[in-house]
Amino acid sequence: MKLAVIGTGYVGLVSGTCFAEMGNTVICVDNNPDKLEKLNKRIVPIYEPGLEILFQRNIDKKRLSFTSDLRRAVEESEIIFLCLPTPQGEDGSADLKYVFGVAEEIGKILQSLPNNEFKIIVNKSTVPVGTSTAVRQIIEKYNIENFEVVSNPEFLREGFAVDDFMKPDRIVVGARNPKAFEKMRILYEPFVRQGNPIFEMDPESAEVTKYASNSYLAMRITFMNELANFCEKAGANVEMVRKAMGSDSRIGKRFLFPGIGYGGSCFPKDVNALIKTSEEFGSPMKILKVVDEVNKNQKQLLVKKVKEHFNGNIEGKKFAVWGLSFKPNTDDMREAPSIVIINQLLDSNAKVVAYDPAAMENARFYLGDKPEYAQDQYSALPDADALLILTEWNEFRNPDFDKIKSLLKNKLIFDGRNIFDPAKMKELGFTYYSIGRKPVNN
Ligand SMILES: NC(=O)C1=CN([C@@H]2O[C@H](COP(=O)(O)OP(=O)(O)OC[C@H]3O[C@@H](n4cnc5c(N)ncnc54)[C@H](O)[C@@H]3O)[C@@H](O)[C@H]2O)C=CC1
């Protein structure tokens, strides 16, 4: 099939590349000249494991190309995917200016085209209920009839985006037109060969499914974060509780890891957007307000522990930070807990030397040159008063503890991701704070 992908970010680039991998011809459009320059020089502008090889192969095969020319992309494609940003607006709701702006442009383009071929405009961005209808109305203003707007929310996770896209747990397609359902079925069948379902529904249900899934996962993490804080006070070990809880098949093992609050470009904004839309429809989801509030507090927790350890004064202290991205296997810094934590440390006149395997360039955008950036994990340590672990990159899991001990000023670790075993830390002589477990004092 001939496809266009409008917006070549985390979702657009992965979707476009994976569609091309299945033999489709995909034109990706972006209006960011720097990004386009990189893409056209065959440079993947994001860190996403497994993407590079598919990206290069499909460019070689001439199935994947990049342009700023929206008109050509729309003209040459039967299905047009919108993978545009839907950031949080000032009042918490999703800002739809990118989606509506491109819908207007598509309307104008379709109106000016000589032929009147059936086009499917697929919204893959995360958008509030009713957006597909609004997009339809925008395009209809240009007297276009032979088209359908489909809602096809995306569920990929950064860091696993290629795997998630190639083998999705499920595909959700919201539409009203049987021809559109059929085209979408044909497009997605190669991705669900194992028998995972394609759920066909109305666009409103599809739009709500996306917010429901993200908010539910955010709620689950938040439950575990509150539970962890309680466990710590009550002398229980949240890691033991988590494993035993998760073994109940009704609960499941995944997404029960407590930490320093969920971050990323989606959970925080999507929870807020659902709070806002549910209020607008007069059916407020009160539980999500608590989720958002608890999550904001959780991001403050580690610095609270640090300050308590140093009797409230960390002025002039130096902290080594391992991990900046909002989670491992990505360079994405959007809403990363590290931003809150490092700013708190700096505001208290402490020094920070940080290292991340992939996110240091993006971190500079959010944190500037206020923290120092180290070349590798160990060069962040010399003379630091403590080590803070903010992202659970695999390479931090089994470090050279002797080296850590020799480089740090104090044998002191604050672990925001529970990557070490407290008993081992005791044995190694560290003072060790983690989440939802008793501190280890040495
Ligand atoms: N990042 C993720 O893991 C996931 C994101 N989503 C949703 O997908 C949507 C996109 O998210 P991301 O890919 O993370 O955003 P992103 O910010 O990485 O990418 C968006 C791209 O759209 C481009 N763009 C903006 N206006 C444009 C225009 N008028 N014409 C052409 N290109 C334009 C930007 O330059 C950027 O490259 C959001 O609604 C998000 O909530 C859904 C599932 C997963």
Ligand SMILES: O=C(O)[C@H]1O[C@H](OP(=O)(O)OP(=O)(O)OC[C@H]2O[C@@H](n3ccc(=O)[nH]c3=O)[C@H](O)[C@@H]2O)[C@H](O)[C@@H](O)[C@@H]1O
């Ligand atoms: O809509 C989106 O953008 C995507 O949002 C999340 O994906 P992502 O933000 O890439 O990352 P997650 O793996 O979900 O992690 C989100 C945050 O929750 C935290 N988290 C995750 C799991 C857990 O058990 N505990 C926990 O604190 C992570 O550290 C991270 O800060 C969803 O998992 C995807 O299904 C969805 O498509």
